Amino acid sequence: MRTASLNRELELFLAGVGATQSLWMALYSIFERKRDFRNLLLFIFFISITVRLTKSILWVYLDQSPLWFINIGFAAHALSGPALFLYAWHFLFEKRWSNWNLFHFLPALILLVGFKSFSLDEFWYAGGYTSLLTHQLVYSLLSLGILMIYSFNGNHKVLSRTAFMWIIALIVGTAVLQFLYFSNYMLGLTPYLLGPIIYLPFIYFLAFLLFKNPTIIKPNKGTKSQNIRLTEGELSEIANQLEVLMVSKKMYLDPNCTLGKVAHELRLPLYLVSHTVNNQIGKSFPDFLNGYRVEEIKKRLVHPDFTNNTIASIAYDCGFNTLSSFNIAFKKTTGTTPTRFQKKNKTV
The missing domain is CATH 1.20.1070.10 (Rhodopsin 7-helix transmembrane proteins)
Structure with a gap:
């Protein structure tokens, strides 16, 4: 020794x-x-x-x-x-x-x-x-x-x-x-x-x-969101990953898409994804998801390929489970109804 x-x-x-x-x-x-x-x-x-x-x-x-x-x-x-x-x-x-x-x-x-x-x-x-x-x-x-x-x-x-x-x-x-x-x-x-x-x-x-x-x-306060030790830049990167995921895989089209499924796809803890959506993006997860759905619906409502599709069928195809939730989300995002939006923007 x-x-x-x-x-x-x-x-x-x-x-x-x-x-x-x-x-x-x-x-x-x-x-x-x-x-x-x-x-x-x-x-x-x-x-x-x-x-x-x-x-x-x-x-x-x-x-x-x-x-x-x-x-x-x-x-x-x-x-x-x-x-x-x-x-x-x-x-x-x-x-x-x-x-x-x-x-x-x-x-x-x-x-x-x-x-x-x-x-x-x-x-x-x-x-x-x-x-x-x-x-x-x-x-x-x-x-x-x-x-x-x-x-x-x-x-x-x-x-x-x-x-x-x-x-x-x-x-x-x-x-x-x-x-x-x-x-x-x-x-x-x-x-x-x-x-x-x-x-x-x-x-x-x-x-x-x-x-x-x-x-x-430094001691943490006890909740999982308060325990996140990421910088603003790192949280912004996760927000970007969320956007890329939505654009590339279009998970919002799945009517059963949940926060858990998105977290699993990103290989991140659920509470971290929730924290990013709520605090970095500034939305609730349903509003975050419905925002992408409404944008997709807006494109289809004015696209010639969907002329023969009803507004209801487009809504269901884009991930909404009920027409009431679709109408509420659409008006919240655009300030108008789906019918008025289609008449105003549809190309001849």
């Missing part, structure tokens, strides 16, 4: 900078907490990483590290995995907090309670450290798993690019750190401080993203 092949001064500097930056991130998270448990989990994660990196530095550069601090460092290690997993889970899926989540922290609690009694030879070298490394690697894989599930389902489009890069860097960077600790002790492939050194660019990238968009860790 004490082996390291890099320059000692360089190792000390890089690992120390990483620990310091992680401490800054922890303090920033807690000051932005505002009773939001997600940022409390983020604080726990960063402070545990800070303690773990500091323990690694002292382990290498002190001839004799205090046993109590070694145990606290390992307890912090046990804390980091569950804290990140729960943060990622609630950041991505907006689940409500459950007190059952506290059981994830039980191993760390046991280590903290017994920080004066766990010895190196009789506990850590006898399987304790192996269990700890495996425990953390499992949590890293779980965090990567929920990130992949979230991405493959298309939900990542709900987040801004910055927010999505933030959670990717957080999970991947931590997974790399945990694997390199595992690789050093279990596989003997990497230097002991390689993990803290490789983690350095990740922690600085996270700091850059947080500086670029502090709202990443």
